[in-house]
Amino acid sequence: MSVPAALSPEVLAELIRRVAETRDRAAFAELFSHFAPRVKSYMLKLGARAGEAEDLAQEAMLTVWRKADRFDPERAGAGTWVFTIARNLRIDALRRERPVDSIDDSAAAEVAGDDPAADAMLAAAEAERALRDALAGLSAEETKLVHMSFFEDNAHGAISQILGMPLGTVKSKLRRTLARLRSALEATR
Amino acid sequence: MSQSHHPSEETLLAHAAGSLDAAFRVVVATHLATCAACRETVLQAERVGGAVMAGLEDAPMAEGALARVMARLDEPERVAPAVAAPAGLPAALAGYEVGKWRKLVPGIAIAPVSGTARGRAGLHLLRLEPGVRLAGHGHGGMEMTVVLEGAIEDRSGRYDAGDVAENAEDAHHAPVAVGERPCVCLVALEGKLRFHHWLVRMLQPLFGV
Numbered sequence: 037m038s039v040p041a042a043l044s045p046e047v048l049a050e051l052i053r054r055v056a057e058t059r060d061r062a063a064f065a066e067l068f069s070h071f072a073p074r075v076k077s078y079m080l081k082l083g084a085r086a087g088e089a090e091d092l093a094q095e096a097m098l099t100v101w102r103k104a105d106r107f108d109p110e111r112a113g114a115g116t117w118v119f120t121i122a123r124n125l126r127i128d129a130l131r132r133e134r135p136v137d138s139i140d141d142s143a144a145a146e147v148a149g150d151d152p153a154a155d156a157m158l159a160a161a162e163a164e165r166a167l168r169d170a171l172a173g174l175s176a177e178e179t180k181l182v183h184m185s186f187f188e189d190n191a192h193g194a195i196s197q198i199l200g201m202p203l204g205t206v207k208s209k210l211r212r213t214l215a216r217l218r219s220a221l222e223a224t225r
Numbered sequence: 226m227s228q229s230h231h232p233s234e235e236t237l238l239a240h241a242a243g244s245l246d247a248a249f250r251v252v253v254a255t256h257l258a259t260c261a262a263c264r265e266t267v268l269q270a271e272r273v274g275g276a277v278m279a280g281l282e283d284a285p286m287a288e289g290a291l292a293r294v295m296a297r298l299d300e301p302e303r304v305a306p307a308v309a310a311p312a313g314l315p316a317a318l319a320g321y322e323v324g325k326w327r328k329l330v331p332g333i334a335i336a337p338v339s340g341t342a343r344g345r346a347g348l349h350l351l352r353l354e355p356g357v358r359l360a361g362h363g364h365g366g367m368e369m370t371v372v373l374e375g376a377i378e379d380r381s382g383r384y385d386a387g388d389v390a391e392n393a394e395d396a397h398h399a400p401v402a403v404g405e406r407p408c409v410c411l412v413a414l415e416g417k418l419r420f421h422h423w424l425v426r427m428l429q430p431l432f433g434v
Contacts, residue, residue: 068291073283080284090287094294101298116275123243167276186242186277207235
């Protein structure tokens with residue numbers, strides 16, 4: 037199955053903290069074996085060729101090492117953070133000319149809530165778990181819509197074409213699905 | 226400042242997924258800089274992205290991949306020099322350049338914004354003098370506008386700095402610049418050719434053709 041004896045979100049966050057604070061290479065190696073194959077898989081799903089997906093996954097892990105001190109466990113779980121790194125690398129790979137750092141993340145990070153750190157970190161980890169469960173509970177069609185949103189360029193137009201569904205229907209179904217996922221997230225608050 | 230007109234939820238999802246065309250991404254990022262509510266929506270969608278990625282079947286890395294990356298950990302990072310946004314424009318436009326302003330008709334000027342990655346959508350700045358109305362127009366493709374300065378108003382309400390208007394292909398609207406100052410907007414529009422087409426249509430009523 038796709039989820040081998042996975043490390044918990046809390047453990048992953050702790051590993052990233054160790055990389056940030058003590059430049060812990062053993063912790064990094066654990067993060068690598070957890071995340072690199074998933075990032076590579078993500079790149080392949082997005083249409084990267086095998087060699088390119090491998091390079092981007094290695095690059096993503098290098099970014100994890102370099103930016104570990106910017107990981108804010110109160111804002112998002114480890115899986116979410118690595119996803120945004122992978123996504124930004126791919127955007128940059130597509131744009132080539134100007135590798136500009138991601139536009140919105142730093143601004144967003146500054147407005148993180150002022151919950152006590154530990155609670156907030158647990159909440160972020162809890163949210164990741166709740167979401168994973170909620171995703172598992174979606175219908176086949178909803179799962180497909182969510183996956184295609186993340187794996188197709190010009191996602192909504194493409195989904196509409198591939199599923200033979202009017203664009204408006206795609207959008208309203210997506211909105212409903214997002215609302216379901218959001219209520220799963222909010223239940224963890 | 227809190228915003229009253231936001232990008233649609235699907236657009237925020239596409240932003241989080243990284244599937245938005247560069248021009249639209251810049252418009253959305255400009256909005257996000259001043260809208261905490263939409264930043265939260267994007268974060269939630271990013272969590273979904275994290276969960277989707279976590280659920281993917283592993284693609285085994287090449288042999289020796291870990292060793293190769295470990296060997297690079299101490300490499301000095303090649304940091305691209307920080308690029309500033311053109312003077313007076315939002316940070317989301319870092320690395321972009323504003324071309325020459327052209328007066329379309331009295332009270333309306335337009336300037337191309339370039340530096341975008343390859344994409345289907347074009348990016349422009351549009352300036353309307355107070356009281357000037359953009360002739361009613363439809364769109365060949367998706368259009369997304371964020372107000373940078375001043376305000377515009379159309380039948381869906383008033384748009385101040387940071388507000389986003391998202392118009393589908395079949396939308397028709399005729400926004401008018403309100404207030405004392407000119408209104409400057411950043412406009413992303415799908416398809417360059419369509420843009421000219423859109424311009425033609427926009428100018429038609431003004432020239433009475």
